[in-house]
Amino acid sequence: MNRREFLAVPGLAAAAPAQPQAQPQATPIDPVTAEVRLHLGKPTLMIRGVPTYPSFYALTDCPGGRWSYEESTRPSIARFVDAGFRLFQLDLFLEDCMPKPGEFSIEPARRQIRGILDLCPGAAIVLRWHVNSPGWWNDANPGELVAYSNGSLEPQSRTQPARYLMDDLRRLKRPSLASEKWFALAQGHTWNLLQDLARTPEGNALAGIHVACGVYGEWHYWGFMRNEPDTSAPMQQRFDSWRKAHNRPVTPIPSTEERRATDDGIFRDPSKRQHVIDYYRCQQELVAERIIALCAIVKKSWPRPILTGTFYGYFFSVFDRAATGGHLCLHRVLASPDVDYLSAPQAYGDHYRGLGASGISRGLAESVRLNGKLFLDEMDQTPSWQWRNDVDTAFQLTDLDSDFAILRRNVLESYTRGAGLWYYDFGPANHSGWWIDSRLMTEIARIRQTLDRYHQRPYQPAGDVLFVFDTEVFYYTGSIQGTDPLTDTLAVNRAITSAWQSGAALETVHILDLPSLDLSRFKVVVFANTWLMTAQQRRMMRERVMSPTRHVVFQGLPAYCDGARLSIDYSREATGLDLRKQPAPHFTVGDAKPGISQHGNTWYASSPPNNPADWRRIFRSAGAHLYTESNDIIHAGGGLVLLHSKEGGPRRLSLKGLAPLDLQLPPKSSWLFDANTGEKLL
Numbered sequence: 060m061n062r063r064e065f066l067a068v069p070g071l072a073a074a075a076p077a078q079p080q081a082q083p084q085a086t087p088i089d090p091v092t093a094e095v096r097l098h099l100g101k102p103t104l105m106i107r108g109v110p111t112y113p114s115f116y117a118l119t120d121c122p123g124g125r126w127s128y129e130e131s132t133r134p135s136i137a138r139f140v141d142a143g144f145r146l147f148q149l150d151l152f153l154e155d156c157m158p159k160p161g162e163f164s165i166e167p168a169r170r171q172i173r174g175i176l177d178l179c180p181g182a183a184i185v186l187r188w189h190v191n192s193p194g195w196w197n198d199a200n201p202g203e204l205v206a207y208s209n210g211s212l213e214p215q216s217r218t219q220p221a222r223y224l225m226d227d228l229r230r231l232k233r234p235s236l237a238s239e240k241w242f243a244l245a246q247g248h249t250w251n252l253l254q255d256l257a258r259t260p261e262g263n264a265l266a267g268i269h270v271a272c273g274v275y276g277e278w279h280y281w282g283f284m285r286n287e288p289d290t291s292a293p294m295q296q297r298f299d300s301w302r303k304a305h306n307r308p309v310t311p312i313p314s315t316e317e318r319r320a321t322d323d324g325i326f327r328d329p330s331k332r333q334h335v336i337d338y339y340r341c342q343q344e345l346v347a348e349r350i351i352a353l354c355a356i357v358k359k360s361w362p363r364p365i366l367t368g369t370f371y372g373y374f375f376s377v378f379d380r381a382a383t384g385g386h387l388c389l390h391r392v393l394a395s396p397d398v399d400y401l402s403a404p405q406a407y408g409d410h411y412r413g414l415g416a417s418g419i420s421r422g423l424a425e426s427v428r429l430n431g432k433l434f435l436d437e438m439d440q441t442p443s444w445q446w447r448n449d450v451d452t453a454f455q456l457t458d459l460d461s462d463f464a465i466l467r468r469n470v471l472e473s474y475t476r477g478a479g480l481w482y483y484d485f486g487p488a489n490h491s492g493w494w495i496d497s498r499l500m501t502e503i504a505r506i507r508q509t510l511d512r513y514h515q516r517p518y519q520p521a522g523d524v525l526f527v528f529d530t531e532v533f534y535y536t537g538s539i540q541g542t543d544p545l546t547d548t549l550a551v552n553r554a555i556t557s558a559w560q561s562g563a564a565l566e567t568v569h570i571l572d573l574p575s576l577d578l579s580r581f582k583v584v585v586f587a588n589t590w591l592m593t594a595q596q597r598r599m600m601r602e603r604v605m606s607p608t609r610h611v612v613f614q615g616l617p618a619y620c621d622g623a624r625l626s627i628d629y630s631r632e633a634t635g636l637d638l639r640k641q642p643a644p645h646f647t648v649g650d651a652k653p654g655i656s657q658h659g660n661t662w663y664a665s666s667p668p669n670n671p672a673d674w675r676r677i678f679r680s681a682g683a684h685l686y687t688e689s690n691d692i693i694h695a696g697g698g699l700v701l702l703h704s705k706e707g708g709p710r711r712l713s714l715k716g717l718a719p720l721d722l723q724l725p726p727k728s729s730w731l732f733d734a735n736t737g738e739k740l741l
Contacts, residue, residue: 088176088263091183093366095399095433100518101477102433104366106146106183106266112514113435113479114470114507115185117148120276121222124490125150127174135484135491140179142504143511147175148185148269148481150276152223153248154193163248165255172261183266185366188252190245190272190353191223197232205235205281206291208315222489227274233281236273236345237293245272246356253360267366269402270353274384277370278346283384287315289342301341302334310334318383321537323625324616326590329535330624336534339382347371347388354397368400368435372422374528374567375406375552381533389423389530390571393430400433404483405440405469410556412440414461414727415705417559417692418468423528424476425520426569429576436473436480440465442499444487454487456496460727463502467729467741468692468703474510475696476566477518509731509740513698521695521715521734522566523683525581526555529570532591535620549667550588550614558585560671562685563678564695574599578609582683585612587667592618597633605635605660610681612662616646636663686713691724695734703729 095102104113116139118125118132127136127149136147155167168186175182197204204212213230227233234241249268256262273279280288288294290312299309313335320335322328327335354367371392377385392398403422410416420436427434442465443458456462473480482503486492494500528551559565563583568576570589578584584604592600597618605611618633619625630638630646636658638646646665648656653665655673657680668674671690679685686693687710692703702712707726713719717737724730731741 088180088260090263090363091266092364093183093266094364095366095431097431099516101428102431104433104479110515111146112507112511113146113433114144114510115146115148115435115479115481116144117187117437117481117483118150118491119483119485119489120150120152120187120189120224121485121489123488124484124486124492127171128177129174132491133174133178135486135495136175136178138495138497138500139482139503142500143507145179145181146183146185146266146481147179148187148483149175150187150189152189153191153245154189154223156252157193157248159195160199163251165252165259168252168256169259169261172264176261176264182264184264185267185269185368186265187269187271187276188249189223189276190249190270191276192234192241192244194232196241196244197234200234200238200240202292203234203238203240204291205233205289205294207282208287208290208312208318210286224275228282228284228286230282230286235289235291235293236280236349237289237291237297239293242349242352245353249353249356250360253357257360257362265361265365267368267399268354268357270350270357270367270369272349273346277373278350278386279373279384280342280346283380284378287318287383294342297345298338298341301344302337305337307333307337313338319537325536325538326616326620326625327535327537328625329620329622339387339534343382343385343387344391346386347391350392351395351397354395354399358397366399367397368402368433369398370402372401372427373403374423374530375419375421375555376408376411377421379538381530385530385533387530387533389426389569390430393427393432398432400435401427402435402437404437405472406552408552410553412465413705414464415560415690415692415703417556417694418465418472418703419555419559420473420476420478423567423569424473424478425566426572428477429568429572434473434476434478436469436478437483438469438473438480439483439485440469441485441493442466442496444493454492456498458727459498460725462499464703464727464729466499466502467506467701467731468694470506470510471699471701471729471731472694474513475521475694475699475701477520477697505741516698518697520566521697521700522564523581524558524561524563524565524583524585524678525576525578526558526565526567526585526587527570527573527589528567528587529589529591531622532588532620535591535622549669553669554585554587554614554667557669557671558674559692560690561674561678562671562687562689562691562693563674563683564686564693570596573604578603578606581609583610583612583678583681585614586617587614590616590618591620591622592629592633593621597629600633601635607660610660610662610677612664612677614664614667634661634663636661638663641665684713684715687711698734699740700732700734701729702732 424434442462445457618629694701707724
């Protein structure tokens with residue numbers, strides 16, 4: 060498809076082609092090709108056809124730290140180049156290239172790429188391409204902006220320059236993701252950017268485009284944490300079309316009160332709340348479709364293989380707002396041949412990021428891998444910088460042991476799950492430089508060198524405990540008095556954090572991936588929030604999952620909804636237990652009191668376990684391998700085992716097939732071992 064054909068597509072706004080401006084003669088660059096292929100047992104990044112461990116360095120999007128050619132960023136880039144990094148990611152906004160109506164220039168993109176190439180001529184670069192509409196466009200198109208059912212737009216109160224993404228959680232001017240006029244702008248200029256960039260020397264270094272929009276570029280709906288989007292005219296038109304396509308009468312977008320209403324504990328009764336369920340589906344499908352369409356434009360507009368990806372698939376720490384602004388259409392995005400990778404930062408909160416916690420990603424990394432896509436973690440956790448009022452020691456690390464421990468834990472978490480990552484550098488005061496200290500850079504280089512070696516070996520996952528989660532259920536559940544203690548606090552976030560301190564190696568998966576997953580290596584399968592199950596899924600439970608050699612754990616309200624109605628009979632069918640309904644939101648087995656009970660190989664937790672010892676008892680009973688009996692973190696896979704501890708002390712590490720290792724673990728430590736030999740690597 061050439062540019063003329065592309066812009067003839069109905070609904071796309073034509074944009075004047077930008078002619079590249081004259082640049083100083085640059086050293087020729089061997090054109091980068093980038094793609095994801097299955098290699099050695101996992102989706103693998105191929106750069107110029109060579110399998111490459113996906114470890115990037117990325118600048119912040121914040122003013123003062125986002126341009127690669129500025130004095131403030133170049134020392135950090137140079138340090139990562141010296142540490143062996145050749146993969147980089149840089150932010151670029153549509154507003155950078157289109158500062159006023161009628162103008163479009165790729166010069167900001169060229170300068171961003173050139174700033175890296177000046178320091179690393181062989182670099183491969185991904186642009187994080189934010190397609191938010193420019194401020195002047197928002198002012199000129201008030202009818203295309205997102206609107207909220209809980210209040211009108213707020214006034215813009217900032218009088219000083221700020222990052223473009225600063226106020227994404229407020230009710231400020233942002234394009235409705237349902238606006239076809241905005242999306243034509245985004246598509247058209249994505250095409251223009253890449254067509255024009257392909258004719259420049261800098262374009263030879265472009266390895267990929269990370270499409271970004273929504274809150275912080277992460278495809279959450281604008282303002283979702285505190286507000287109720289989107290009641291705009293474009294969204295109403297979209298909802299009308301969606302309802303008609305599903306043979307349902309047209310209705311207004313649900314109000315705030317309708318969205319928050321529940322009928323049976325945390326559940327919406329589908330017979331009463333179908334229009335609310337439909338609205339959330341419509342909104343979620345819209346976001347997924349925008350991502351897929353933008354990635355398709357990238358693929359079509361580039362002359363050679365190029366990497367496409369985005370932030371999507373967030374599951375943990377979505378702030379009890381999964382339906383409003385989460386990522387519920389995971390498999391729709393994973394099914395697209397135009398999407399190569401998904402990404403997410405590590406989950407938020409001290410119970411995830413603190414010393415002694417798991418440091419896991421917000422996404423279901425194993426599901427992404429099982430669907431043939433690459434998963435990239437965003438390592439954005441700060442080291443222990445502290446401001447000092449001394450010109451010679453303005454920024455100093457205050458807890459280097461913690462910094463090393465967290466670096467190793469976060470990076471190994473992604474590697475052991477068959478994924479990669481980038482270091483996203485917010486730096487002190489949101490500039491670059493979080494890791495510029497020579498001691499941290501030495502450690503980062505050691506980690507990268509180790510993983511470069513192990514990346515060349517066949518990948519084998521190590522978990523024998525599987526946690527099964529669902530996203531569809533969030534269409535059918537709401538909150539009680541503004542919170543959802545069972546879903547957000549216990550069944551999803553608290554359960555997984557405590558289970559990761561059990562000493563077992565865990566994996567996470569979406570319930571839709573169960574039919575294609577080899578379950579033979581799992582001793583335990585935990586159904587965490589699978590409270591929506593079809594008749595086919597209930598049958599799969601009995602025929603494929605339940606086994607004399609495997610234990611199954613159910614939490615909360617298993618299979619209580621089938622998408623059409625709510626019934627405890629579904630729960631009994633799925634579990635084989637005499638579940639009885641108690642005051643919302645609990646069941647019990649027979650006349651037993653709420654708690655954890657065992658029934659042969661089936662366990663039932665009326666309230667999800669929040670104690671590592673409870674999980675350890677279940678896993679040990681099932682014959683799962685326990686690497687340690689302490690409450691430390693284990694990340695295992697790809698031939699490696701990481702032991703992370705906050706308190707330290709004497710530890711016995713039991714590697715599979717080897718004699719136990721008796722260790723004296725320092726506080727604030729992460730030690731890395733070869734899983735097959737027991738050699739200590741870090």
